[in-house]
Amino acid sequence: MASKSNLSLFTITLLLVLLTLLCYATASHPHNKSSSPVEFLEHLKGCHKGDKVKGINDLKKYLEKYGYLNYKNHSHSDDDEFDDLLEEAVKTYQINYHLKSTGTLDSKTVSKMTTPRCGVADIINGTSSMRSAKKRHHHGSLHTTAHYSFFQGNPKWPSSKYHLTYGFLPNTPSEATGAVARAFATWEGNTHFTFSQAQSYENADLKIGFQRGNHGDGAAFDGPGGTLAHAFSPTHGIFHYDADETWSVGAVPGATDLETVALHEIGHLLGLGHSSVKGAIMEPTLPTGETRGLHGDDVQGIKALYNV
Template sequence: MEFMKVLFMASFCVIVCEGINTRELFSPKLSNKSVESAWECFKNLTGAQRGDTSKAMIILKHYFQKFGYLSISDGENVTEEFDEMTESAIKMYQQNFGLKVTGKLDEQTVTQLMTPRCGREDVMKFNGSKTGSYGMKHYTYFPGSPRWSVNRRHLTYAFDPDNEVPEITQTDMQTVFASAFHRWAAVIPVTFRETDDFPSADIKIGFFYGSHGDGYPFDGVLGILAHSFAPEDGRLHFDGAESWTVNLEYNSAMTAIDLESVATHEIGHILGLGHSSIKEAIMYPTLPARTRKINLQNDDVRGVQGLYGSNPK
């Protein structure tokens, strides 16, 4: 299983970014040095500005499209040119992440672009227009502010028995998710209970590789960590290719991703929250490797209580 996981990671990275050493990636004893992030090729864009050309620019444009900063029509020819639309997308991205707004791919911007992150958009679309995220200062909601209905406030969750990861034991998995759900339940009148009945669970949790049938493929190590869907969908998917851990003290891998941190973030989406531009917030889009971030901040609490109200005193 572990060797097959490495094979997938290698083949996908070759498709996404050029210039990766596939010979090292195919080693079953994968070292920290041999692992390239899904967006490693963005390093080649450092210093780029309007008028420049690069093959990596095509990947960057699709990145911006995915996260809501750039609109690309079906069938549109995506070029290698750093054009006016790309410059505008970069400025919007820099604004949202609190970076110096230059419209250029300076080192700080490229570093942020390469940081592992959630697969949900930063800029939500309302009736075809981008609203509420350019220069956003706090929490956001999905279009229409969906939430779980009043008669569905006692939610069940279950783990997909066919889509697990071997490095996390069942006990650890249960402990991590119970803790993550509890944080949200502590501030809103919604409860969560684990069930063994996966088909009927309100929230369905699984680990997947690459394209897995929901239209949002994963991309390998240190790219998109996970994604989930607005209420009342309930799907919560993690990229099985990541180096998941429940204890960073006992995992020395430079690529290690804290499962509880990502789970807590994705549950926020399950409840209806979009991304926040406040770096300390759980709903901030990115999470560097070897980072633990599990405590709800005021921005997270205000956002979710705006949907569900607060717990009775």
């Protein structure tokens, strides 16, 4: 029969082993941490031209990522100085998101920047805003202005490819495949396109799946918060969800709706850029717990791109 001292020693050893395993598991899964990749913006509220504050360089990288800033051959690209170029970039961002164009990083601007969003840039190759494809429709004295946009060069599917097939990476959850199928059905009901699921992922025109971090397509994901998903312009046919996000079917507090994001990213697959219209599916940001459907601006954009 084991002595009490031996049992105590065994118990202590077991606890130490369990503690070591717990520490290893925590270290091996850094995404359990709830910090957001855009959390740094909260500490920059109130910053404006002339300030030099730690974290401003991260703001520059954020605005460069989404097309608002290009520091090529500029001395301030790697510092924390709020310079003229950064002020202009903030102003353009504020105009695109219907905020007061002050050039100051006020609370409303920070709130918009920290809202989860699509990874596709708002401004591509220097286009001045998300409203680059304005089109006016006159009915007597009335007119409206569309705010959809296209990718640089207006890439689109050829006339022979109005039926597109889609496929999913292996192990894509059924909740996601169902949400994506519903999103394709919505686009099909509002455009000249038809869609069907391919027999194999490899042969599909549009390839869809979940990825995380740097996954080889030149557009790395950033962990929970920040970038939700991205897709490429025609005819690349790639659409990825960020696997590190919390996803849901429908409006669930603290989670992002799979179908709403699919509607947005399919818009990119068809050739739409971002829109400045609030509530449009091609609006770049999507707060958690919300759902959204196609807007007249989205449908008008597709019809204008394909002349239908």
